[in-house]
């Protein structure tokens with residue numbers, strides 16, 4: 001029944017570095033601030049956990065390696081080099097292995113760019129977030145707009161591929177202000193840019209500040225206007241949205257993230273990292289200890305810090321695959337439905353719900369695949385709720 005093998009969707013390795021200089025008030029990632037970090041201990045532990053997962057995944061070919069966080073540009077380049085070497089030792093890798101590192105644009109980190117490149121990093125993703133110092137302060141960022149621009153210039157000269165992130169739909173942001181900021185960003189952009197709408201996540205400092213009435217979020221209709229305008233502006237600039245928040249020139253998409261969205265397999269090492277592994281036809285969800293010190297102790301004791309390793313039941317596989325795949329402009333091929341659920345699109349999903357979403361103009365079924373329209377991707381949470389509930 002399997003018409004698409006997991007390998008055709010890529011096989012990625014994700015490495016989580018959980019430390020940041022300061023906690024941004026909107027951030028709900030697994031990121032922590034520590035006075036001092038024993039880089040040697042951390043490096044040895046990451047290498048141990050990689051070896052553990054390599055043993056479980058013999059014969060796989062790695063297509064991408066991604067250093068995320070946290071702020072992995074705070075790793076010493078030697079640590080990055082050791083991880084890259086270990087991946088190359090443990091697995092076969094594709095000749096054009098994509099190696100991405102997330103970086104923040106402070107001057108200390110910019111100084112390390114050459115070290116990361118020499119270690120083997122060939123793609124950098126820079127957390128610019130805004131090009132205005134007042135806004136950067138509001139977002140709790142540790143860099144200025146000038147530093148961000150310098151990081152982009154040096155990043156472009158150092159790495160073969162570069163992407164950067166911006167946060168928009170901020171409190172009080174007008175369409176005109178966003179148009180000006182995005183025009184400046186596009187002048188600095190290469191072939192990939194990620195544009196995220198500000199969301200207030202539970203447990204963050206921003207959640208408390210909104211509850212206190214310090215600021216109000218942008219009304220939903222204004223957010224939708226900004227989203228729609230952004231999609232058409234980036235399309236005109238030659239970087240169409242290949243995913244809800246990600247824009248690239250064709251061929252310049254993040255291969256690592258495509259593996260997630262295509263519901264391929266990936267190993268996750270480091271605190272709180274998630275993985276999805278198909279072993280003997282069964283899909284497993286893995287999750288590592290979240291707290292940095294608990295992770296470190298467990299790896300040093302047991303060789304890994306796997307907190308959860310559960311089989312993903314068939315219904316959950318279908319749900320996860322649809323939730324990921326409809327984020328992509330390319331949608332989900334019917335063959336992937338057959339591979340994950342053993343059914344055609346119509347058999348896998350509730351026929352009435354599917355029909356309603358197609359008639360409403362949110363989903364399209366054509367060319368042997370199911371995809372969300374632009375309207376559907378603009379309100380994907382509601383579409384998924386209606387389709388899968």
Ligand code: SF4
Nearest residue numbers: 020023024027031070
């Ligand atoms: S730098 Fe990134 S990971 Fe760290 S706190 Fe800020 S948003 Fe979160």
